[in-house]
Amino acid sequence: MFGFNGKIARINLTDGTVQNYPMTEESYELYLGGKTLAAKIIYDAFKDKVEALSDENILVITTSPLTGSTSPCSSRFNISTISPLTGLLISSNCGGSFGLHLKKAGYDAFIISGKSPEPVVIDIENQVITVKCAKHLWGKNTSEAQELLGAKNRGKLVIGIAGEHLVRYAAVISEERAAGRGGVGAVFGYKNLKGIVASGQFSTEMFDKESFKKHNVKWIKQLKSHPLTGKQLPLYGTAGLVSMMNYRNLLATKNYSSGQFDDFEKISGETLAEDHLVKNKGCVTCPIQCGRQVKAFGKVVKGPELETLGLLGSNLLNNDMESIIRLNHLCDEYGIDTITFGSTIGFAMELSEKGMWDNGLKFGDSTSLEILVEKTSKREGIGNELAEGTKRLSEKYGGKDFAIHVKGLETAAYEPRSAQGMGLGYATSNRGGCHLNGGYLVVLEGLGLNVSGKTTRGKAAYTIMFQDMMEAVSSAGSCLFTTYAMLPSFLVEKPNNIMVRLINGAIPQFGGLVGFIKNKTWLMHFNLASVLPHPYSIRLITGYKMTIGRFLETGERVYNLERIVNIRQGLKGTDDTLPKRLLKELQRSDDSNSVVKLDEMLGTYYKIRGWDANGIPTQKTLKRLKLVKDK
C-alpha cells in the first residue's frame, strides 16, 4: 500500500483497550483521508442519532495521503465528531506539525471511544499506544499543558480549561494552531481526554518518488510566484483581507448589521504588519507562511487571523488592535474558538442594546472582554450562558432574527449580503455557518477576482463545485489556501483589463455549463497539474488512478455522506437557511438588492446536487457516488 500506513487504531477510553480498526484499500481510495475518511468512519459507527456529549460519541483523528510527503502545506490533520454546538457532524482541521508526527507514529487515523474515569493523555509512539494519567495537567492552560507534556520534537495537541468545562465551542490546540470550530475540545473534555502526543520513525512508501519530486518543485514554484499565495498572504497573512472586505461591504460589523466598519484601518492587516509584526510563521512544509508572530502587551505571541479580527474586532465595534491580540492569545490559552466566542458576544451585546438581556455588555466597549474569556471558559457568571453559543442564547432570550448562526454554528467574518454565493455556501454548508465548508465563493466575488457579488446567476453551480473541491483538497491533506493559486495570475493582477472584465462578467453565465459537467466527471479523467496539482500528487504518492474528475467526485461523495450523517442526526432541508437579518434586512439602505436572495439559488442548488426538494440526496445520486450499492 502506497501513501498510507494502512493502520487505524480504535482506543476505548472506558477500559483503556486498543484495537485495530479494519479499513479496506477500496475505502482508502474512495475516501482518501482527513475529514472524508472520518465521515466514512462516523457514518459506519452509528445506526441512529448520537448525542455529542455522551459515551457513545467518538472522536476520529485523521491524516491524509499527502501527510508526511513533502507536498506543500501538507502537515494538517483533522478531528471529526458529533458537535456539541450543532448536534451535527463537525470536522475541525488544524495546521502545525501534529499530522506529520501522527503519520510517522505509524497510523493513518485513530478513533477514540468511551469515556475515561479520570483525566488522561494518549501517547502514540511507533505504533505503541499508551493511555496515561493526566491529573497533573487538568486545569492547565494550553501552552503550559503542552510544555508539561515534554519533548519538543513530538506532535502534541491539548484542550484548555474551556474544554474541561464543556464549553460548546471549546477548541483543541496544537502548538499555536487551533482545531477551533464546532466544539471538538468539549468532546475531549467530556471524555476526560486532556491531550494526545505522537511521534515515530515510520515512513510510507511512495508510488513514483522521482516524478513526485519533480511535480513538487513545480507546485512550490507556482505557489511562490502567485500573487495571492506568493505575495499577499506572506506579506499580510489572512489579516490582509480586512481592508478589501471593508471596501467590498463584506466585513461583519456590529453583529452583522453592516459590512463596513468606520475604524477598519485600526484592525487591518496593514496595521498589524506595520505596528506589531515580528516575523512570519507557518506550518511544516508550507511555502506560504501566512502565520504571524506579533509583539503586543510586552510579549511575542501569535497574531490574530482575519476571522478573529472580524469577530472580536469589527463585529463588536472594537477598534483596539492590542485588545484583539490579547483576546486571541487568551482564547488560545483557554482553548476556545475565537469565531464563535466573538459572534456570541456580538449577539449578547445586541440583546443588551435592545433591552432583551441585561448583561452589561456594550458595542465598542472592550474593557470587559478579557475577563469574559476566563468566565466563559470556566462557566462562571454570564460566562456560563455565553459558553452555550448564539443559538441557545437566542432560544432563551429571543432575538432569533439577528442570532447569526447557521444550523447552530456561528458564521465567519464574511458578511454575505454583498456576496450571494457566499450566502448560499453558508446556508448549505454541512458544518453550519462555515465559509470554507461553504465553498468560499467570496474569493471570486470581490476578493481575488471581481465577479459580481450581487448576481445569483450561476452561483448554485459554482458553490457546489467549490464546496466539492474544498472537500477533496481537505481530504488530500492539503491546506485550502493552495487552491487560490488555481486562479490565473492575470485575472487576479489585472482587474481593469478589458479581457479580464469580460471574463469576470461571463463567469456567472457559465454556471449552467459547470452544473452540467458536475455529474459527468468522466469528462475530466485527466490531470492538469499546472492548474490543480492535488490529484496528480495523490496519483504519484498512492498509485491510485486519480484525475481531476475523480478528485472532484471524492469531494462530492463526502459532501453527500456528511449530509446523510447530518440527516440521521435530525437535519432538515429547512435548516439550509440564514438568519432573517441576512435574508430580509437591507445591508445598505440605498441598495434594495443588499440581502441574500437564497430563494433564487437554493432550488437550483438541490437540483444540481441531485437532492430532492427537501434537500435529501436521492438514491440515484447515492448510487452514482458509490455510497449505496446496487441491489
Added chain:
Amino acid sequence: MFEIKFFGWIRNEVGVSKLTMSERTVIETLEEIIKTYPQIDKTHLMNSILFINKKPIIGKKRLTMILKDGDELAILSPVSGG
C-alpha cells in the same frame, strides 16, 4: 485637497499609508504617485483596484474621473485567505 489611501501589496511598494493631493483626475493622480515613488511597480499601480469614497470604479473611464476636495481615493491589491 483629497486623500489617497494604500492597502495590500501596493502599500508595501509605495512605503506610505496615505497621501494628500490637490484636485486632479485619477490618471494624473496615479502618474504623480509613480513620479514621486519610482520604486513602485507601475503595472501594479495601474492595475490596482480603486474606490472613490468607498464606491468601486472600474474600466477605462475610471482614469478620467476627477477627485475633488474632501474625496478619498483608496488603492488596493487583490486578496484571499480564510
